[in-house]
Amino acid sequence: MAHSHDGTELPTLSIVDHPLVRHKITLLRDRATPTKQFKELVDEIAMLMAYEATRDLALEPASVDTPLETTTGWAVRGKKLTLVPILRAGLGMVEGILRLMPSARVGHIGLYRDHDTLEPVDYYFKVPGDVGERDFLLLDPMLATGGSAAAAVTSLKRAGATRIRFLCLVAAPEGVARLAREHPDVMVLTAALDRELNEHGYILPGLGDAGDRLFGTR
Numbered sequence: 001m002a003h004s005h006d007g008t009e010l011p012t013l014s015i016v017d018h019p020l021v022r023h024k025i026t027l028l029r030d031r032a033t034p035t036k037q038f039k040e041l042v043d044e045i046a047m048l049m050a051y052e053a054t055r056d057l058a059l060e061p062a063s064v065d066t067p068l069e070t071t072t073g074w075a076v077r078g079k080k081l082t083l084v085p086i087l088r089a090g091l092g093m094v095e096g097i098l099r100l101m102p103s104a105r106v107g108h109i110g111l112y113r114d115h116d117t118l119e120p121v122d123y124y125f126k127v128p129g130d131v132g133e134r135d136f137l138l139l140d141p142m143l144a145t146g147g148s149a150a151a152a153v154t155s156l157k158r159a160g161a162t163r164i165r166f167l168c169l170v171a172a173p174e175g176v177a178r179l180a181r182e183h184p185d186v187m188v189l190t191a192a193l194d195r196e197l198n199e200h201g202y203i204l205p206g207l208g209d210a211g212d213r214l215f216g217t218r
């Protein structure tokens with residue numbers, strides 16, 4: 001059971017604190033890290049996190065012919081795992097995870113956070129069919145107020161999704177609490193649980209605006 005800084009229980013939270021992840025997250029936070037390296041780090045951390053997020057995937061026996069004989073191995077069971085990045089910043093997490101599981105499907109959810117109200121505004125939704133039979137990994141580097149993640153989960157559920165995990169790199173306690181309140185069935189995996197949000201809804205200490213740092217906008 002995880003706790004936020006004020007002691008609230010966060011039962012659906014898992015912090016991926018592998019030493020390599022902690023090292024890379026620190027480089028990602030550094031304001032001096034240039035766009036090219038920022039992109040590479042997001043890609044690498046996402047891949048390491050996906051390894052943890054899929055630890056309990058169901059398997060089924062699979063026959064395999066080695067050069068010497070036939071034996072029984074294992075294959076991941078069921079429909080292809082489905083990655084759903086929240087545009088834009090979530091896009092940075094897709095390629096690294098696809099290297100680990102090249103046959104995963106990819107859906108997209110377009111959302112941006114209104115600068116004044118901090119409320120999510122949605123502009124795109126496309127996911128593969130057979131939604132109810134799929135395991136979804138919803139991807140966004142930042143979980144701040146939780147408004148965007150909660151809205152994306154609501155959209156996925158409206159389309160029929162039942163098994164959703166949310167992967168982020170940096171989370172604020174406020175966002176974790178909101179997601180746990182609105183979608184207690186959705187497990188959240190993060191590489192870092194930060195202290196708080198500032199008055200503009202930015203995570204402290206955080207890493208700044210993930211979308212801008214990934215794509216060189218501002």
Ligand SMILES: O=P(O)(O)OC[C@H]1O[C@H](OP(=O)(O)OP(=O)(O)O)[C@H](O)[C@@H]1O
Nearest residue numbers: 087088089112113144145146147148211
């Ligand atoms: O938890 P929240 O308070 O909703 O904030 C988090 C959202 O804000 C950022 O996206 P942004 O709105 O900057 O869009 P972008 O990815 O297009 O830059 C981030 O990538 C999340 O989607």
Ligand SMILES: O=c1cc[nH]c(=O)[nH]1
Nearest residue numbers: 144202203208209210
């Ligand atoms: O700190 C934050 C909060 C929301 N979105 C970001 O990219 N960074």
Ligand SMILES: [Mg+2]
Nearest residue numbers: 209210211212
């Ligand atoms: Mg942004």
